[in-house]
Amino acid sequence: MELDLRDKVVVVTGAARGIGAVIAQRFAAEGAKVVAFDLAFPEPDPAGADADDAVEQVVCNVADPDSVQAAVDEVARRHRTIDVLVNNAGINVEGPVAEIEWARWKACFDVNVGGVFLVSKAVAPLMQAAGGGRIINAASFAAIVPSVASAAYAASKSAVVQLTRVLASELGPWDITVNAYAPGMVPTVMNGFAEMPAESQDRLLDTLSLRRWETPDDVANLLIFLASDAASYITGALLDVSGGKLSTQIPARAYGR
Numbered sequence: 001m002e003l004d005l006r007d008k009v010v011v012v013t014g015a016a017r018g019i020g021a022v023i024a025q026r027f028a029a030e031g032a033k034v035v036a037f038d039l040a041f042p043e044p045d046p047a048g049a050d051a052d053d054a055v056e057q058v059v060c061n062v063a064d065p066d067s068v069q070a071a072v073d074e075v076a077r078r079h080r081t082i083d084v085l086v087n088n089a090g091i092n093v094e095g096p097v098a099e100i101e102w103a104r105w106k107a108c109f110d111v112n113v114g115g116v117f118l119v120s121k122a123v124a125p126l127m128q129a130a131g132g133g134r135i136i137n138a139a140s141f142a143a144i145v146p147s148v149a150s151a152a153y154a155a156s157k158s159a160v161v162q163l164t165r166v167l168a169s170e171l172g173p174w175d176i177t178v179n180a181y182a183p184g185m186v187p188t189v190m191n192g193f194a195e196m197p198a199e200s201q202d203r204l205l206d207t208l209s210l211r212r213w214e215t216p217d218d219v220a221n222l223l224i225f226l227a228s229d230a231a232s233y234i235t236g237a238l239l240d241v242s243g244g245k246l247s248t249q250i251p252a253r254a255y256g257r
């Protein structure tokens, strides 16, 4: 089966680092024309061996309507259209409800839900004019089963799932598919999993059927499939890419733990 993404124009939000940066590089490796959106980008590697060379960069705050429209207009000017949009940008706001300040709660929704809303709204007309497209939204395992002190994040990611379903229905007539995906535990700056004491890491890994940390490539593999023709009949779905966090009650028993 060919997952041919050559010359597709792909926008990945929040792609300056973390999972988004790898998603962008992986689409570029498939031959796509990739544009990364982010608040800022690191200085280019002076050695010139920067793997991001194949990825164009556009500064964009996904929570700001003017910034989003300007960024999407810039991509349209450079590439005429956008075939695939990956709404990866997100922030984590942690804390019990009793302690979360309103401004932090709001920021979490502005970026995680507002960002998906604004960028999808700005990109959809290009896809409608082209008669097709793919929108792929970062939800989270937290949208399925939340943790203590994850009210803002988990609620925002649940909202992403419902927004995905509504967008799928509204954009279906133009052959635009809209899906969400739920990663489990990918060690990044956002969560600091890799820096936790070994015992805490073990406790978390014991919740997985595939007892290893998820990698950004595990996520990118799914997204490349979802962006391809092979996934043309999948829409409005939430794809679990958590390594089996939901598959059974005590997965560690299979490992004798």
Ligand code: NAI
Residues within 6 Å of the ligand: 013, 014, 015, 016, 017, 018, 019, 020, 037, 038, 039, 040, 060, 061, 062, 063, 088, 089, 090, 091, 111, 115, 138, 139, 140, 141, 182, 183, 184, 185, 186, 187, 188, 189, 190, 191
């Ligand atoms: P990260 O914190 O390493 O990267 C997030 C990127 O989004 C950063 O480059 C940041 O600058 C950018 N960003 C934040 N606010 C922005 C804004 N207003 N406008 C534009 N860009 C903005 O996070 P990570 O871990 O790579 O997560 C990526 C996505 O995957 C997020 O949506 C996250 O919620 C989701 N996710 C991550 C999981 C994990 O285990 N790391 C698990 C489940 C979901």
